Amino acid sequence: MPKTWLGKLADILRPAPNRARRSFSLGRRRSYRPPGTQEGGPAPAGTREQPAGLPEGPGDDALWGETVSARLDENLNHLRRLFRLPLNSDIVVREFRVGSSPAVRAALVFIEGLVDKDQLNLAVLQPLMVLARAGRPLPRRRRAQMVADLLLPHNQVKVLEELAPLVEAVLAGNAAMFLDGEARGLVVEVRGFKSRAVEQPTSEVVVRGPKQAFTENLRVNAAMIRRALRCPALVAENWKLGRLTRTDVVLFYVDGLTNPDLVDEMRRRLSTVDTDRVLDSGMLEDLLEDAPALLPTMLATERPDRVATFLADGHVALLVGDSPFALVAPMTFTGFFHSPEDSYLRWPLGTALRLVRLFGIFTSLLLPALYLALVNYHEEMIPTELALAIASAREAVPFPSVVEVFLLEISFELIREAGIRIPSVIGPTIGIVGAVIIGQAAVTASLVSPILVIIVALTALGSFAVPNYCAAMLLRPYRFAFILLAATSGFFGIAAGMYVIALVLCSTKSFGVPYMSPIAPFRGTGPDIVVRGPVYKLHLRPSFLRPLDALAQRPVQRRWDPQLAGEAEGGGGPRGQPERPR
Amino acid sequence: MDLKRWVTLVICAMVALGQPGCWDLEEINNLALVLALGLDAGEGEEMEVSFQLSIPRNLAGGGGPPGGGAGQGGSASPAQQTLLISMGAPNVSRALERLGLVLSRRPTLVQNEVLVVGEELARRGLARHLGGLQRLPEFRGNVPLLVTKGRAASLLQIRPQLEPRPSKYLEDLLRQGHHAGLSPLVRMSDFLSTMEVSAVHAVTPLVDKAGESQARIVGAAAFHGGSLVGELDVEETRWWLMLAGQWRQGTLTVDDPRDPKYPLTLMLSAAHPRVRVRRREGEPVRIEVSIFLRAEVQEAEAPRQDPLGPGDLEALARGVEEMLNRRMAALVRRTQQELAADIFGFGRRVRMTFTVRPAWEAFDWDLEYPRAEIVVRNRIAMKWVGLTYGPPVPD
Numbered sequence: 018m019p020k021t022w023l024g025k026l027a028d029i030l031r032p033a034p035n036r037a038r039r040s041f042s043l044g045r046r047r048s049y050r051p052p053g054t055q056e057g058g059p060a061p062a063g064t065r066e067q068p069a070g071l072p073e074g075p076g077d078d079a080l081w082g083e084t085v086s087a088r089l090d091e092n093l094n095h096l097r098r099l100f101r102l103p104l105n106s107d108i109v110v111r112e113f114r115v116g117s118s119p120a121v122r123a124a125l126v127f128i129e130g131l132v133d134k135d136q137l138n139l140a141v142l143q144p145l146m147v148l149a150r151a152g153r154p155l156p157r158r159r160r161a162q163m164v165a166d167l168l169l170p171h172n173q174v175k176v177l178e179e180l181a182p183l184v185e186a187v188l189a190g191n192a193a194m195f196l197d198g199e200a201r202g203l204v205v206e207v208r209g210f211k212s213r214a215v216e217q218p219t220s221e222v223v224v225r226g227p228k229q230a231f232t233e234n235l236r237v238n239a240a241m242i243r244r245a246l247r248c249p250a251l252v253a254e255n256w257k258l259g260r261l262t263r264t265d266v267v268l269f270y271v272d273g274l275t276n277p278d279l280v281d282e283m284r285r286r287l288s289t290v291d292t293d294r295v296l297d298s299g300m301l302e303d304l305l306e307d308a309p310a311l312l313p314t315m316l317a318t319e320r321p322d323r324v325a326t327f328l329a330d331g332h333v334a335l336l337v338g339d340s341p342f343a344l345v346a347p348m349t350f351t352g353f354f355h356s357p358e359d360s361y362l363r364w365p366l367g368t369a370l371r372l373v374r375l376f377g378i379f380t381s382l383l384l385p386a387l388y389l390a391l392v393n394y395h396e397e398m399i400p401t402e403l404a405l406a407i408a409s410a411r412e413a414v415p416f417p418s419v420v421e422v423f424l425l426e427i428s429f430e431l432i433r434e435a436g437i438r439i440p441s442v443i444g445p446t447i448g449i450v451g452a453v454i455i456g457q458a459a460v461t462a463s464l465v466s467p468i469l470v471i472i473v474a475l476t477a478l479g480s481f482a483v484p485n486y487c488a489a490m491l492l493r494p495y496r497f498a499f500i501l502l503a504a505t506s507g508f509f510g511i512a513a514g515m516y517v518i519a520l521v522l523c524s525t526k527s528f529g530v531p532y533m534s535p536i537a538p539f540r541g542t543g544p545d546i547v548v549r550g551p552v553y554k555l556h557l558r559p560s561f562l563r564p565l566d567a568l569a570q571r572p573v574q575r576r577w578d579p580q581l582a583g584e585a586e587g588g589g590g591p592r593g594q595p596e597r598p599r
Numbered sequence: 600m601d602l603k604r605w606v607t608l609v610i611c612a613m614v615a616l617g618q619p620g621c622w623d624l625e626e627i628n629n630l631a632l633v634l635a636l637g638l639d640a641g642e643g644e645e646m647e648v649s650f651q652l653s654i655p656r657n658l659a660g661g662g663g664p665p666g667g668g669a670g671q672g673g674s675a676s677p678a679q680q681t682l683l684i685s686m687g688a689p690n691v692s693r694a695l696e697r698l699g700l701v702l703s704r705r706p707t708l709v710q711n712e713v714l715v716v717g718e719e720l721a722r723r724g725l726a727r728h729l730g731g732l733q734r735l736p737e738f739r740g741n742v743p744l745l746v747t748k749g750r751a752a753s754l755l756q757i758r759p760q761l762e763p764r765p766s767k768y769l770e771d772l773l774r775q776g777h778h779a780g781l782s783p784l785v786r787m788s789d790f791l792s793t794m795e796v797s798a799v800h801a802v803t804p805l806v807d808k809a810g811e812s813q814a815r816i817v818g819a820a821a822f823h824g825g826s827l828v829g830e831l832d833v834e835e836t837r838w839w840l841m842l843a844g845q846w847r848q849g850t851l852t853v854d855d856p857r858d859p860k861y862p863l864t865l866m867l868s869a870a871h872p873r874v875r876v877r878r879r880e881g882e883p884v885r886i887e888v889s890i891f892l893r894a895e896v897q898e899a900e901a902p903r904q905d906p907l908g909p910g911d912l913e914a915l916a917r918g919v920e921e922m923l924n925r926r927m928a929a930l931v932r933r934t935q936q937e938l939a940a941d942i943f944g945f946g947r948r949v950r951m952t953f954t955v956r957p958a959w960e961a962f963d964w965d966l967e968y969p970r971a972e973i974v975v976r977n978r979i980a981m982k983w984v985g986l987t988y989g990p991p992v993p994d
Contacts, residue, residue: 029607393624397709397739401634401767404710408627408655417626505620 041282043347043529043563083180089122089197096126099184108187115145115164115196117155122197131190133209140171141192141205160199173206185263212237212339218319220486223358230319233339235265238321242269242334242343245325250274256287259295264338266301269324275331276563282528283333283346298337298344305335305346307526311495311518313487314527316348323357331564347528349561350536351546354378356484359549367549375547377482381489382496384476385422386503386511388469392418394507410466419504421465425473426500428455430493433477534561628655631704634681635766637751638728639717641687646720646728648694649685649752650706651766658763681764685752690731708737712766713773714744714787715751716803718820718827726794726825733791740788743773746820746827748807758812769814773804780840780849780867781833782816794825798946798964802839805830823940823965831930838927841890842943842975844871855901856918863915864898865981874948884971886945894919895983900990907984916981923977935969945973 020028086092093110100108107129114120123145127137145168155163165174177183183193183202190208215237218230231238239253250273256266266287270280286305295301298317306314318324319341324334327345335344345352354374359367391399392407399407414421432451439447456470476496483489495518502510525532536546542557544550553574558564575581637649657680684701688694698706716725732738747754759768777784782804793801802819809815819836821829831839840846846869855863870891877885894916899907934942946964953959 026607026611029604030611032604392627396625396627396630396632396707397737401710401712404627404632405653405655405658408630408632408653409658411626411628412656502616504624505616507624510616510620 041529042526043276043279043282043561084178085180085183085195085200085202087198087200089124089195092195092202093124095180096184111142113142113146115155115168116147117153117168119154121155121160124195125192126187126195127192127207128187128190131210132192132207136171136207136209137192137205141169141194141207144168144170155196157198160196161201161203164194164196165203169203169205171205171207175204176201177204178202185257188263189265208236215241221318221320221323221357221484223356223361226357226361227320227322229321231321231336231341231343233341235267235336235339238336238341238343239267239269241321242324242328242336245321246271246328251328254284258287258290258292258301260293262294262296262338264295266295266338267336269328269334269336271328271331274329274564274566275333276565279331279333279347279528279562283335295337296340298335298340298342301335301337302344305344307528310525310527310532311521312350312353312491312525312532313485314346314348314525314532316345316352316485317342317487318345319343320357326357326360329569330558331562347530347562349527349530349534350522350532353485353488354483360552364549364551368547371547371549374482374484377479378492379479381476381479381483381492383499383511384472384479385426385496386499388472389418389422389500390503390507390511393504407466407468410468413463414466415463419500421469422473422500422504425459425465425469426476426497429473429477530561535559625705629704631698631702631706632710633706633708634710634764635713635715635755635769636691636708636711637685637715637717637755638691638720638725639685639750639752640719640723645687645689646694647685647687647752648691649683649755650694650698651755651764652682652684652702652706653710653764654680654682681766683752683755690728692731692735708735709739711737711739711742713769714742715754715769715806716744716746717751718746718748719750721746721820721822721827724824724826725822729787729791729794729825732787738787740786740791742787743770743804744785744787744790745769745773745804745806747814748805748817754806754808754814757808757810757814760812769806772806772814772816776804776816777845778847780837780846780851782836783819783840783843783845793822797824798941798950798968799944800824800940800942802831802836802843802942821934821938821940821942823938828940829934829938834926835930835933838923838930839942841869841892841923842872842888842927842931844869844944850897852898853919853922855899856915856922858901861901862898863896863901863919865919866895866897868893874945876945876948876952878949878952884949884967886948886971886973887976888973889976889978892923892977892979893983894979894981895985896981897985902990907988909982912981912984916979919981920977920979923979924975927975927977928973931973931975935971935973939965939969941965941968945971 083095086095093112096102096110102108102110109125109127109129111125111127113123113125115123125137125141145164148168161176165176178201180202183204186204187193190210192205192207194203194205196203212234213232215229215232217228221230222228229241231241243251243253248271250271252268252270252272254268256268258264258266268280268283268287283305290301290304292304295304302313302315302317316327321343324343324345328334332345332347335346337344354371356370356374359371362370396404411418416424429452432448432455436448436451452474456465456474459465460467460470480489480492483492499511499514502514504510506513523531523533523537531538534540535542540560542560543555545555545559553570556568556570556572556574558567558569560567573581631652633650634653635649635651637651639647639649641647684698686694686697688697695706695708720728754769755765757765757768759765762768762771773782773784776782783802785801785803790801790803793799801822803822804816805818805820806814807817816833818833819831819839820827821831837846837849837851846867848866848868850864850866852862852864855861870893872888872890875887875889877887896907896912896915899915931943934940941964946968949964949967950959953962
């Protein structure tokens with residue numbers, strides 16, 4: 018029977034059936050098994066190779082599986098072809114002789130600009146060429162190992178047999194050394210490229226608290242995290258993603274604390290990344306996160322102290338190449354209006370600031386829509402004086418309210434975008450010019466009413482109150498959607514829009530964790546949602562992460578306090594108490 | 600397929616929003632806001648309805664329409680801020696309809712601030728006219744109601760000096776009058792509910808125009824159901840407020856009981872009167888009202904040698920009590936005999952003595968009220984004398 022138009026519409030709108038297996042959800046904690054056991058955890062940390070079977074990229078010609086040849090000239094010819102020498106002007110091949118007796122020909126391959134030349138000269142070339150002059154002979158079989166053990170006073174030397182990791186090491190900024198007569202090569206870690214110094218964060222500035230931010234150097238970033246969490250169980254797994262970029266992606270977690278299911282899920286997602294380039298954590302975020310949601314489901318942060326806090330709670334973190342933004346997963350709604358300053362300030366102030374931020378979020382989302390709904394549909398709800406003031410201000414304006422609001426909002430977005438790209442010398446001036454003078458001129462020219470300028474300004478301020486940059490950016494299209502809803506259906510439209518947003522947010526999951534945890538489903542693991550309780554009350558880790566150790570600190574903290582002395586005697590449970598099953 | 604699905608969804612959403620939505624989208628500038636509604640007696644059975652509309656363009660506001668900086672008047676007086684239109688109609692809805700014949704904007708009652716009723720219309724009866732008003736979705740139940748001597752239309756044409764428009768002036772006048780214990784404050788929904796409930800009758804403020812820029816509260820208007828049956832003067836209104844439990848705080852100036860040539864001013868704050876009803880078969884209903892008042896002496900000009908002591912205060916209190924008892928009893932008698940309307944709300948108390956509703960309905964309080972025995976007792980606690988005890992004494 019032919020389908021009616023309604024049937025066809027239903028066909029188009031019906032979502033595709035879910036053929037995948039049960040989607041991942043972070044369930045109850047399974048029993049902990051230390052790594053290395055047969056069912057258990059990860060293989061020993063190290064470089065993860067590309068999974069077999071994937072097509073090779075342009076950098077890989079005939080490299081996989083190749084071993085170093087015993088003859089130096091063969092190796093060098095191979096490398097010259099590979100690196101397109103002499104066209105490629107910054108790859109340097111330095112041939113020399115090791116000063117053993119008899120002298121051994123050797124060659125050093127490195128990329129100028131990425132290596133620290135002083136280290137190379139003093140710690141590699143000098144000892145081998147000069148100081149080994151009165152040295153012993155280098156027998157053929159153990160040549161490379163002897164050089165590494167006895168002749169190279171450098172802190173990181175690796176002996177490798179395959180060509181591919183040697184080439185990768187050169188590309189990463191190390192120096193590769195080949196010895197004539199030895200079918201193995203050495204890698205010396207002499208990285209010394211210039212990168213930005215550790216500065217203040219650009220988007221998450223706090224007054225009270227550390228002011229360091231990640232820079233464009235993976236090792237420096239990883240070191241900052243290690244300094245914050247000095248724990249041997251902090252694991253930094255290294256992954257290389259991207260065929261052209263070969264980006265180092267480091268996965269951080271605390272072994273014994275983070276739920277192994279979560280770590281496995283993250284590994285699973287990382288292993289399916291097959292792309293040319295991973296240039297920034299933002300690109301990787303798109304590849305890793307759950308189905309596109311209204312708000313970001315992974316947190317991008319510039320602050321190492323924030324990453325350390327999340328790791329200590331049971332999250333996992335990713336450092337992507339040289340990106341100054343680390344990714345934290347899973348992330349819930351509360352992560353977007355919590356700022357690290359809440360924890361560093363006293364708890365009543367932290368609570369007040371969170372309330373202000375929440376109010377800012379609602380203002381930036383709903384204020385223009387509320388104004389439209391009031392002025393167009395629900396005039397009875399405005400106090401009479403205000404209604405008359407609005408009416409008198411609007412008398413001379415030629416546009417209907419909806420057009421006014423859109424006009425002002427769009428011009429504000431333009432000012433904001435322009436402000437980002439203006440050379441910083443005149444940046445603040447343009448801000449003042451744009452916002453104040455143009456706004457005033459528009460009011461005087463009767464293009465917009467003055468009350469609307471206030472509303473748009475408050476809206477913009479509210480959006481700057483959101484600590485997370487991505488979330489603030491995402492609020493903008495939703496604001497326009499609400500304006501449209503208010504213009505067509507008044508308060509009812511706004512209520513319907515809020516309802517839909519609530520539904521979507523509650524059904525979003527981030528790495529198996531419901532997005533609105535711990536608000537919905539509510540698990541009372543401590544006052545830290547809107548009201549921030551004192552630190553001594555936050556002794557449970559967030560339960561939605563299902564950490565293996567639920568207690569973060571002893572339940573009764575200030576034992577010197579005479580009021581708590583009685584409680585302290587009998588209080589507190591054994592550490593490692595498993596959380597109650599739900 | 601995914602793109603197709605999303606585009607379809609977006610189109611469906613736009614249709615769903617656009618079609619049933621927007622049907623009552625009305626710019627606030629396309630509305631004529633009726634700030635005050637005046638009802639007068641018209642010809643025959645009709646009313647004359649007066650609408651006071653605001654003229655937004657002439658309101659003083661910051662920025663806005665360009666005008667000469669110094670030349671534009673900053674105060675509200677030069678340009679007219681409100682506009683009064685009257686038309687005869689049997690009810691308010693018809694009047695709104697006919698307003699559309701002359702008005703360039705849609706009239707709406709949603710910002711209505713006050714309802715003024717002319718005395719003559721009140722005497723004729725308001726039940727017929729106000730009932731329909733209640734049906735309108737734009738009707739606001741919290742609008743205060745007042746009765747004016749003369750015509751409402753002329754009262755609404757005053758140009759008050761302190762407030763920008765007459766409706767706000769009248770509304771604020773009633774509210775602060777109620778606060779100061781000078782006049783009742785009746786809202787439309789309360790008034791309409793007294794018209795539904797028998798045995799309870801309303802009292803509205805009575806106002807008269809005093810010059811071009813003032814309205815004066817001259818007392819209260821007592822109703823029986825929807826018709827005006829009598830007027831209380833200012834003093835009686837104050838006793839009514841105390842008896843009905845609506846007295847907040849106010850000053851009362853009486854003759855000093857110890858020396859009637861001099862006035863005595865007290866600041867009185869009343870607690871809610873306690874009403875006890877005794878109803879027996881065959882006997883008239885007996886109601887005992889006891890009112891506790893707290894009095895603070897503000898002015899006691901009668902010369903005396905010593906400052907006021909506790910004994911003096913006691914004597915003053917007894918004297919004032921006795922005077923209040925007499926006056927309140929006179930008022931109650933007047934309502935029983937002349938007005939035959941229970942305006943104090945005793946009917947509710949009497950109703951509470953019945954256990955089943957048919958018995959109450961068989962009992963006609965309106966008939967029993969003139970025969971009821973009502974005793975009013977005041978008790979005044981006078982312990983406070985302000986900041987000094989006595990007048991300045993020369994040495």
